[in-house]
Amino acid sequence: MITEANQATREITVTVNGQEHSLEVEPRLLLAHFLREKLGLTGTHVGCDTTSCGACTVLVDGVPIKSCTHFAVQVDGREVKTVEGLAQGGELHPIQRGFHEEHGLQCGFCTPGMMLVSAALLEENPDPSEEEIRWALSGNICRCTGYQNIVKAVQWAANETKEQA
Amino acid sequence: MTAAETEQKGWLGRSVKRKEDSRFIVGRGNYIEDITLPGMLYMSILRSPFAHATINSIDTSRAAELPGVVAVVTGELLAEHNLAWMPTLSGDTQAVLATDKVRMQGQEVACVIAEDPYVAHDALELIDVDYDPLPVVTTPQAALEDDAPLIRDDKEEQADNRVYHWEAGDAEATDQAFAEADRVVELVTHYPRCHPAPLECCGCVADVNPATGKATIYMTSQAPHAHRTVFALVAGLPEQNIQIISPDIGGGFGNKVPVYPGYVVATAASLLLGRPVKWIEDRTGNLISTGFARDFYMDGKLALSEDGTMMGLRVNMLSDQGYAFADAQPSKFKAGLFHIVTGSYAIPAAHVVTEGAYTNKAPGGVAYRCSFRVTEASYFIERLVQTAAYELGIDPAELRRKNFIPPEDFPYTSATGFEYDSGNYEAALDQALERVGYRELREEQKLARAEGRLLGIGLASFTEVVGAGPSRQYDILGIKMFDSAELRVHPTGKAILKLGVKSQGQGHETTFAQIVAHELGIPPEDVTVQEGDTDNTPYGLGTYASRSTPTAGAATSVAARKVRDKARKLAAHLLEAAEDDLEWSEGKFSVKGAPDRAKTIQEIAFAAYTDHPEGMEAGLEAVNYYDPPNMTYPFGTYAVVVEVDRGTGRWDVKKVVAVDDCGTRINPMIVEGQIMGGLTEGFGTAAMELITFDESGNCIGSNFTDYLLPTSWETPSFELGETVTPSPHHPIGAKGVGESATVGSPAAFVNAVIDALAHAGIRNVDMPLTPDKVWGALNEAGLAE
Secondary structure, eight states: OOGGGGTOOEEEEEEETTEEEEEEEOTTOBHHHIIIIISOOTTSOOSOSSSSSOTTEEEETTEEEEGGGSBGGGGTTOEEEOGGGTSBTTBOOHHHHHHHHTTOOSSOSSHHHHHHHHHHHHHHOSSOOHHHHHHHTTTSOOSSSOSHHHHHHHHHHHHHHHHHO | OOHHHHOOTTSTTOOOOOSTHHHHTTTOOOBGGGOOOTTOEEEEEEEOSSSSEEEEEEEOHHHHHSTTEEEEEEHHHHHHTTOSEEEOTTSOEEESSOSSEEOSTTOEEEEEEESSHHHHHHHHTTOEEEEEEOOOOOSHHHHTSTTOOOSOTTSTTOOSSEEEEEEEEOHHHHHHHHHHOSEEEEEEEEEEEEOOOOSSOOEEEEEEOTTTOOEEEEEOOSOHHHHHHHHHHHHOOOGGGEEEEOOBOSOOTTTTSSOOHHHHHHHHHHHHHSSOEEEEOOHHHHHHHSOBEEEEEEEEEEEEOTTOOEEEEEEEEEEEOTTSOOOOOOTTOTTTTGGGGGTTBOOSEEEEEEEEEOOSSOOBOSOSSSOTTHHHHHHHHHHHHHHHHHHHTOOHHHHHHHHBOOGGGOSEEOTTSOEEOOOOHHHHHHHHHHHHTHHHHHHHHHHHHHTTOEEEEEEEEEEOOBSOOOTTTOEETTEEOOEEEEEEEOTTSOEEEEESSOOSSSOHHHHHHHHHHHHHOOOGGGEEEEOSBTTTSOOOOOSOTTOIIIIIIHHHHHHHHHHHHHHHHHHHHHHTOOGGGEEEETTEEEETTEEEEEEEHHHHHHHHHHSOOTTSOSSOEEEEEEOOSSOBOOEEEEEEEEEEOTTTOOEEEEEEEEEEEOBSOSOHHHHHHHHHHHHHHHHHHHHTOOOEEOTTOOEEOOSTTTSOOOOTTTOOOOEEEEOOOOOTTSTTOBOOOTTHHHHHHHHHHHHHHHHHHGGGTOOOOOSSOOHHHHHHHHHHTTOOO
16 A cells, blocks of 8 residues: 555656756656656657556656656656657657658557657667667557558658758 | 549549648647546546456445545446446447456456546555455357356346357358368368557546536547447437547557447446546556457368369357457348458358357457458468468469459359459469569478478468448448548638548548548648547448448548539539539639639639529538448458578568558558558567466456567568559449458468478467467477477
8 A cells, every 4th residue: 555655745856858847746656647747748658557568758868768667756857858859949850750751650659659769769879770770669569550661760860860960 | 423523633542641640749649648627537447356256245445435535436336327237339238347246357346536546546455345256267168068157147048158159151052062072171270369459548538517417528439429329328318418529549450449347437427426537548457358359269171173173161160259249240240241251262152150159258359450250251261271272282372363253253242142342363462472572482492491491481362341331231239330421611712521430540631631632622731630529520430340431431522522513503603604514623613615714622612602603502511421332342462481490480571572452542651551550460460469368267468568569670571562453332442451461461471380381281370370389380290400
């Protein structure tokens, strides 16, 4: 029974998509729920509850983590990026455009997690091979689209970034 | 209307980028969990740990006392309102919350409604249920034994665990064919239980307004209109006071066709409490309690002449239905659509016996990106044909070719009574063989075998039956399976199209706008497609069974043509010409011989509200309820190449070629996306997906660490091809395509693995072909290393 913990909230300060938030939270509050319920950032989806599907993936200090099994208190003092923070200054991130151009999404439920993992990959490796892309995405499940067009979307974004550079 | 007028070129066959993407790529989709209403409460479900047990008592007092808990709902409370049981899609009954017994693990026993979702979950642990476990039935074979425990003892007329026994085809003619045959080939196989597992689980927000009595229910529904009718019938609420809103849906694949207990309890709780109640299923709840797929044991024989001509087919099928019969069940096709088991072949005689049994498992069998039992039937015939090829020593491609229904025989009436609309099976086969390099591969296979390597080439030349349906034959709970479109063109020439179907990712907002563009010349970006709100769209049966394009797509065409007919009258008025003197092309009517005297559809639309002739109604809109004259029969040939590792039983996919024919392709990009998604799920089914149970009825496969789904790492790449054989009865010649690849590909993958082992006499390994099972077969045949 965990209800006694209700009283024992903790204050955390976290920067989400560039904006700092200080909030009182229960220690057991999951990061996914913190983002969705406390900050209203509903682009982060929960698909499996067991760190398997990756729909809830967000970036913590630039590293993809699955927010359905991460506590909000674990991101105290850190920087979180969600799908809502991908576009900058009204400009879509190349990975967002890549998913649109290459039909990398159907129902859209896995898309935020897929895009964040891809964005982190491209940050680290701007010119990944197909194998490297497939490995990077292998913690994220898509049911509608399959993976071929998602791989192409990442390649599209890589090419676009190269051309801009 | 002339043929030239129906050919508004330019928008059909164009890969228009999807309109719906813009919200999803920025995280602004609106899924069920994203909906929050003022004063909303949260519901959690307590599920049974036992597969079969008597409930002696349920004590909710400790849970009710937990701060933040507003109510605890049990079956006893629901029974007072006659809501403890509800009908399934096939007219059986299913418990909303258990009263007498639990009949499957994960069955809904009680619900907690609380101010906070975490508190609702905490309170589940404070509910004390006293169970007496009962003997458990986990297979349909055991269920039909004489001394099997009776699972549905709540049903007075039910004396055993048999759900149905239905037959189709002609038993006598089939017996005759077998008596005359030179060869009889048999296949016994199990299509295992798997789960559609859309990435978004099910859920709802039920909001019953205590002042007006209006129930607004946001829910993950593939069929909102049908669900409204079911709610009206089950709960006795006036139908006009129920509004079902299906927001963005995170994948369906048939999982969101049934009505689940969670929806019903949340609605009852909102009615009781006068506040909105949200229920979001967790993944375990989704996998163990909602509509599973397949679980068919099939045993069939093919009678052939020595030269490989197919003469007769006999199939016995036994399905594991779980504790309630919940298939979507067209009442006039008792064997479901299992009749399609004759596949792409001109088999003159066939007889099918289907039986179903109750077991202590979740009900379902609705679908997984196709069913009505088409998937299982198609898998079976494609596996059986491959088996026959080995037994007769005929190349599997040639045995298929020899027996295909020839193109000139369409429309073709099958031995089990379907009228196939159109097909050209050999063209699809030839293209697949060419693309995969079939002849070279057969040579390579011989060389590989000589080196001790196991190379396999698998084919499947499937035919599907989709797009229910002609309403004289197809219904769900008596509601006929038409669909609808309502098109309104506004004064500035922009249009709103409202449909009775509901996308779960299929891209309707783009595809259906293209149909309007094709018919009227209004560009897709000027056409908004609305779906999923019962108060704001015409009645329809929803999206599943690849039916949206065959039904609502046709309705869209017909509605747009009605609009065009009125536009012609308006143009005649504006141009001061006779209607017969006008011709239609590229979005405008012009006077024959004077192309400069023309009015665009946008100018005509403006006139419909500002300058319509006397005696004509203002406005420019039309509605169509489309009742298709027949189903559509998409088909194709898939070819898969694998190499099997003799040391581990692992099989690596070297190549996949998928040639599909779905008639006219409206948006090729979206069609190919559907096919690749289906191939991925078909690969998963063949390779890894399995919901199974231990002897106590515990579900093995209750989360994504046990129920394996393919990821980007295992999933092979696909090469796609197409042939185009339009449906003769669809207004734009389109057939359904959403499920073709899930139907066709599992057999191709399995046939490829079996083909690698066939020379050692191996004919079958049941799916999923996990390495341990394949290694077992290798070992038995002396091929293992």
